Amino acid sequence: MKIVADENMPYVEALFAEFGQIEFVNGRTLTAEQVKDADVLLVRSVTKVDQTLIEDAAKLLFVGSATIGTDHIDLDFLHQRGIAFSNAPGCNATAVGEFAFIALLELAKRLGTQLKGKVIGIVGAGNTGTAAAKCFEAYGLQVLLCDPIKQAEGDSRQFVSLDELIAKADVISLHVPITKEGPHKTWYLFDETRLNTLKPNTWLINCCRGEVIDNHALIKVKQTRDDIKVILDVWEGEPNPIAELVPLVEFATPHIAGYSLEGKARGTFMLYQTLCRLLQKDPSKSLMGLLPPFEFQQRLNTADLDENKLLKMCRLVFDLRDDDALFRQSFHTATGFDLLRKQHTHRREFSALAVNPASDNAISASSDCIKMLHSLGYSQ
Template identity: 65%
Template sequence: MKILADENMPYVEALFADVGEVVRVDGRKLTAEQVIDADVLLVRSVTQVNRQLLALNTQLQFVGSATIGMDHIDQVYLTERNICYTNAPGCNATAVGEYAFIAMLELARRFEQPLKNKTVGIIGAGNTGSALQKCLQAYGVKVLLHDPLLATSDDPRNFVALDELITRCDVISLHVPLTKSGAHPTWYLFDEARLASLRPDCWLLNCCRGEVIDNRALFAIKQLRDDLKLVLDVWEGEPHPMAELVPYVDIATPHIAGYSLEGKARGTFMLYEALMAHLGLTAHKSMDELLPPLWSQQLNPASVPDENALLSLVRLVYDLRDDDLVFRNRFLNHNGFDLMRKNHKHRREFSALRLANHAGSDVDWVLKLGFSGVGL
């Protein structure tokens, strides 16, 4: 069995080498000729899996995407070909939620506007939006949710209309899939009119897909409204961000919000489990085998008395400023965007840091953020 896997997908050999021959490929430049004799195809969002890519292949039986979104997968065509396909929903939800939370703490410090005094609107309350909600509520921040699909489901949470959210929120974080059709398309969801309607001093974060915001309209709005603060992890036209927009973005990164070691491992592991089930085999490996051990920090969580102390604690796990600096220095380089993503291997999630839990200390809110705790 030949397993074709994106070169930037981690832990593939550790999980799949016993199943078949693993061949690494550049997912963004993958051709039909390369796929001709593949039995299994493991991709990320940079690969369009469609009729053109699979035109020469007659034996493919499984496609796995280590992503939340499926907009790069031609599901109708794969169904016609009777090719099993799957993705990894929720694999990097914690990482994305923590990224957005950390970015808010960084803005709060930079502009001396405490996050706890803000009302945060989350647009898209699925896996990643819910992970951000968890962090914010653990910290005691007021949250409003907008998700028209979940609002008509049996989800017990309260939802508000989009225009109401924009009117009431000081911070808005985007966590929607990219869709161009249906009752609630998200392509250019934030066009010039919506961008202009944002509250004074609003913080806008995009951690889902670049085209959810009209980047040219955003650039034009920023010429008129310096009060708006921006965090962009995703960009229209990736891997070639709009160069003139970058200087106006307060925190800029190359689509790595979900790129924690845990998130990457979880995505690959979910595909491993799905392939083993498809083949009727037992998945005998575990995700814990893939990750480095937890870090131990002899720090009493009760010694986190304010927002500055919390940000200092968070930076022990992931200092977002590092990725922002690298992005600004390298995004215009040849293949700079993709190389930054490929080489991004250092980030952990809050759970990687084990904090000392002193008896009698009120640490629930710190642990609810996701940090690991151990009694002393």
């Protein structure tokens, strides 16, 4: 069996070597010639899997995408050809939620203010939006959800309209798939008109798809409204962000919000499980067996965890400032954006760090403080 896999997908060798020969490829430049004799194709969101790519792949029996979205996959053509497909919904949801939370703590620190007390508006209440809401609610923040599709489907959570969210939220976090048609299309959801409706001092963070915000319009708006603070992990025109936009953004990263070791391992592992089922084989690997142990545990010796101390704890598992600095240094080079993603292998999730009181003494760490950290996702 021949397995063609994106070279930036982690743990492919560890999980799929038992099935046959693995050929690693550049997912962004993958050609039909490279996949014509493949039995299995493993991709990420940078690869468009359509008739042009796989029409001559006569042996292809399975396509796996280690992503949440499927907008890069021609599902109808796969079905027509009888090719099995699986993506990995939710694989990096925790990572994206924690990224949004950490990024906003960093922004508050940079601006000399507090995240505590702000109203958070989440646009898109799927896997990543729900994970972000979990973090914000664990920290005691009021969260407003906007998702007209889930609302129409009967989701039991409370929802508000996008206009109401914009009017009430101090922070807006975007977590929608990219759709170009229909009543709820998200392409340029935040165009120039909508960006100009943001109330004074709004914080806007995008960790889903770059084209949810009209980046050219964002440049224009930011040039006249410096009160709006922006964090971008995704960019229109990736892997070539608009150079004029980068200096206007408070934190800038190369589409790595979901790039925790746990999230990446989980995505590849979900594809491995699907292929095992397809081949009627019992899985011989485990998810936890892929991950390295974390270096240390944290014992709290303070009765109160203020926001500065919380941010320091978050930086133990992920220091956003490092990625921001690297991005600004090299995003403009020919391969800078993709190289930053490929080399991003250091980030962990909150669950990698166990947090407990320093002793049984009640003054060492309040029970509410420990409960909040465990609700955020830190281990016990």
